[in-house]
Amino acid sequence: MKIAVCVKHVPEGTKRIDPTTKRLDRGGEGALNPFDANAVEEALRLKQATGEGEVLVVSLGPAKAQDALRKALAMGADRAVLVTDDAAAGSDLVATSRALAQALERENADLVLFGQQGNDSDGAVLGAAVADRLRRPMVSQVAEVTHADGKLTVKRQTEFGYDVIETQLPAVVAVSDAINEPRYPSLKGIMGAKSKPQATLSADDLGLTAEVVGVGGSRTEVLELKAPPSRGESRKIEDDGSAAQAIIDFLTEKRLI
Amino acid sequence: MATLVFLEHHGSELLKGGLGVLSKAASLGDDVSGIVIGSGVRGLADEAGKFGAARVYVADDAQLEAPLPQPRVDVLAQLVRDKGADSILFANSVLAADTAAGLAARLDAGLNWDLVDIARNDGKLVGTRPALQDSVYVEVGWTSQPRIALFRTGSFDPVASGGAAETEDVPVQLEDFSTGARMVEQAHAESEGPSIEEADVVVAGGRGLGGPENFTLVEGLAKALGGAVGATRAVVDAGWYPYSTQVGQTGKTVSPKLYVACGISGAIQHKVGMQGSGVIVAINKDPNAPIFDFSDLGVVGDVHQIVPKLTELVEQRKGQ
Numbered sequence: 001m002k003i004a005v006c007v008k009h010v011p012e013g014t015k016r017i018d019p020t021t022k023r024l025d026r027g028g029e030g031a032l033n034p035f036d037a038n039a040v041e042e043a044l045r046l047k048q049a050t051g052e053g054e055v056l057v058v059s060l061g062p063a064k065a066q067d068a069l070r071k072a073l074a075m076g077a078d079r080a081v082l083v084t085d086d087a088a089a090g091s092d093l094v095a096t097s098r099a100l101a102q103a104l105e106r107e108n109a110d111l112v113l114f115g116q117q118g119n120d121s122d123g124a125v126l127g128a129a130v131a132d133r134l135r136r137p138m139v140s141q142v143a144e145v146t147h148a149d150g151k152l153t154v155k156r157q158t159e160f161g162y163d164v165i166e167t168q169l170p171a172v173v174a175v176s177d178a179i180n181e182p183r184y185p186s187l188k189g190i191m192g193a194k195s196k197p198q199a200t201l202s203a204d205d206l207g208l209t210a211e212v213v214g215v216g217g218s219r220t221e222v223l224e225l226k227a228p229p230s231r232g233e234s235r236k237i238e239d240d241g242s243a244a245q246a247i248i249d250f251l252t253e254k255r256l257i
Numbered sequence: 258m259a260t261l262v263f264l265e266h267h268g269s270e271l272l273k274g275g276l277g278v279l280s281k282a283a284s285l286g287d288d289v290s291g292i293v294i295g296s297g298v299r300g301l302a303d304e305a306g307k308f309g310a311a312r313v314y315v316a317d318d319a320q321l322e323a324p325l326p327q328p329r330v331d332v333l334a335q336l337v338r339d340k341g342a343d344s345i346l347f348a349n350s351v352l353a354a355d356t357a358a359g360l361a362a363r364l365d366a367g368l369n370w371d372l373v374d375i376a377r378n379d380g381k382l383v384g385t386r387p388a389l390q391d392s393v394y395v396e397v398g399w400t401s402q403p404r405i406a407l408f409r410t411g412s413f414d415p416v417a418s419g420g421a422a423e424t425e426d427v428p429v430q431l432e433d434f435s436t437g438a439r440m441v442e443q444a445h446a447e448s449e450g451p452s453i454e455e456a457d458v459v460v461a462g463g464r465g466l467g468g469p470e471n472f473t474l475v476e477g478l479a480k481a482l483g484g485a486v487g488a489t490r491a492v493v494d495a496g497w498y499p500y501s502t503q504v505g506q507t508g509k510t511v512s513p514k515l516y517v518a519c520g521i522s523g524a525i526q527h528k529v530g531m532q533g534s535g536v537i538v539a540i541n542k543d544p545n546a547p548i549f550d551f552s553d554l555g556v557v558g559d560v561h562q563i564v565p566k567l568t569e570l571v572e573q574r575k576g577q
């Protein structure tokens with residue numbers, strides 16, 4: 001089975017929106033979106049279970065998104081494709097899904113996997129958008145996947161509990177962050193990652209013009225940044241062995257016990 | 258301005274989220290239509306009229322029985338092509354998010370998600386979106402039409418205005434790929450334990466507990482405080498605790514007098530289910546965990562150390 005995993009490079013640590021560009025500040029260090037490690041892990045497991053195939057990781061992002069891809073390669077993915085272009089900066093859902101779908105179209109994978117959400121965007125929306133462009137069945141919020149007889153059977157969580165859904169392949173699936181425990185890259189994996197195939201594609205390579213990627217291809221805009229509503233007073237303490245007592249005192253003060 | 262609101266249903270009831278969005282849209286003075294998509298759902302259309310819909314489109318077809326998004330994208334895209342719509346609004350849910358995102362791609366229409374409000378400023382629609390763990394509020398807009406919006410759970414209460422809607426059937430024509438996923442077994446209501454929605458105290462556990470066996474810590478504290486046990490989706494998905502205890506966007510919304518979060522990071526989707534609690538106490542070993550941003554008392558420490566001691570102290574107190 002050929003599996004493509006969409007992974008995102010996200011700023012590490014506390015994130016901020018740049019007040020002038022009104023975009024996420026991607027200036028500092030970045031990392032593989034932690035939710036996407038689960039998708040990479042699931043791909044590696046599915047490949048192992050079928051005993052053959054390829055795991056390919058795909059990202060749209062700045063040149064340094066290569067770091068996120070390399071982490072996925074170190075975990076065991078076979079090959080990476082980075083779509084990177086100054087023209088693609090500032091892409092919203094409409095533009096991002098178009099660029100990724102275009103890159104994925106060329107690969108024609110049996111299964112495209114997504115993580116649960118970007119930890120910077122909290123969207124959990126990209127998988128469904130890409131699936132529509134690829135014209136493939138898709139299931140999100142997936143807590144379990146089994147592959148048999150050329151079909152996938154998945155468990156999806158909704159507001160009403162767990163559904164069992166079957167889908168033909170090729171398909172698109174977005175997994176939950178509890179589907180597995182992602183492996184840590186081994187030293188050998190980290191060393192080996194450097195020599196694995198890593199392709200870079202520009203918007204031009206994918207036949208994408210400025211009208212369909214980046215700001216030109218986006219349909220939403222950020223108008224203004226505001227301070228969040230202020231919260232009431234809150235206290236924070238560090239446990240030095242007396243935290244349990246401190247909680248009791250607090251609950252007593254609030255007349256909760 | 259023509260606005261279309263996606264009205265999700267479960268069983269024979271329209272969900273509150275969609276009716277709340279409908280009421281909000283009607284309050285903006287728009288020409289608001291609702292759409293109900295499913296099988297055997299014609300009877301639900303009347304209900305929508307009471308909450309501000311002038312018109313309710315009904316897509317009723319056996320193929321639409323299962324709550325899967327892609328057939329719904331087909332129906333909505335067709336309707337927008339036939340009748341036009343300036344805005345298409347959704348109350349968040351797993352089904353709604355996937356439908357809205359698929360529709361955005363199909364129509365090349367802008368989607369703003371996780372909105373908590375929408376208003377018209379100088380004739381322009383502006384959404385309010387808390388971003389980056391709610392640390393900043395962003396005002397967002399759309400640069401073309403139709404505009405698609407997905408609202409955070411609980412953003413608007415349904416307001417019954419007592420109107421009546423006219424109903425109109427819409428054609429159902431599905432793409433091949435839209436029926437490639439098939440419902441094998443739809444979730445049925447799990448037999449509920451003691452309801453966590455009614456409890457005065459909820460003690461909730463997350464992945465920080467380290468394993469299902471450690472839920473006994475949370476259960477012990479809940480028992481001592483006379484409360485119920487809650488859980489995050491991460492531990493429910495991992496099979497550590499039953500779905501009926503899940504708090505958050507895809508679980509229950511609780512508002513006890515006291516909520517104790519043990520080993521929970523405080524993701525937005527968890528927050529929306531418990532932020533209405535009277536007092537929130539959080540124990541987490543990571544000083545930067547987002548849960549501390551909305552706790553009344555935050556304790557940086559190890560749940561395995563603190564929770565057993567706390568339980569003991571509460572019990573001592575009760576014994577006095």
Ligand SMILES: Cc1cc2nc3c(=O)[nH]c(=O)nc-3n(C[C@H](O)[C@H](O)[C@H](O)COP(=O)(O)OP(=O)(O)OC[C@H]3O[C@@H](n4cnc5c(N)ncnc54)[C@H](O)[C@@H]3O)c2cc1C
Nearest residue numbers: 463464465489490491505506507508520522526542543560
């Ligand atoms: C559409 C959608 C719907 C969702 N719906 C829900 C929902 O309804 N409910 C929900 O909860 N989530 C929901 N989620 C998932 C949510 O985004 C998070 O993934 C989830 O809430 C994380 O659960 P957690 O806090 O248990 O785990 P984690 O995020 O892994 O957090 C564990 C925390 O425990 C701390 N910790 C570790 N060890 C210890 C220790 N020994 N002592 C103290 N602290 C420790 C860590 O510092 C960490 O902060 C949803 C996501 C999506 C995309």
Ligand SMILES: Nc1ncnc2c1ncn2[C@@H]1O[C@H](COP(=O)(O)O)[C@@H](O)[C@H]1O
Nearest residue numbers: 006007060114115117118123124125126
């Ligand atoms: N720029 C990107 N490149 C590749 N994959 C992405 C990108 N952004 C998001 N994703 C994928 O889409 C999922 C959901 O992201 P989002 O809808 O932004 O929360 C992530 O977990 C990733 O799998």
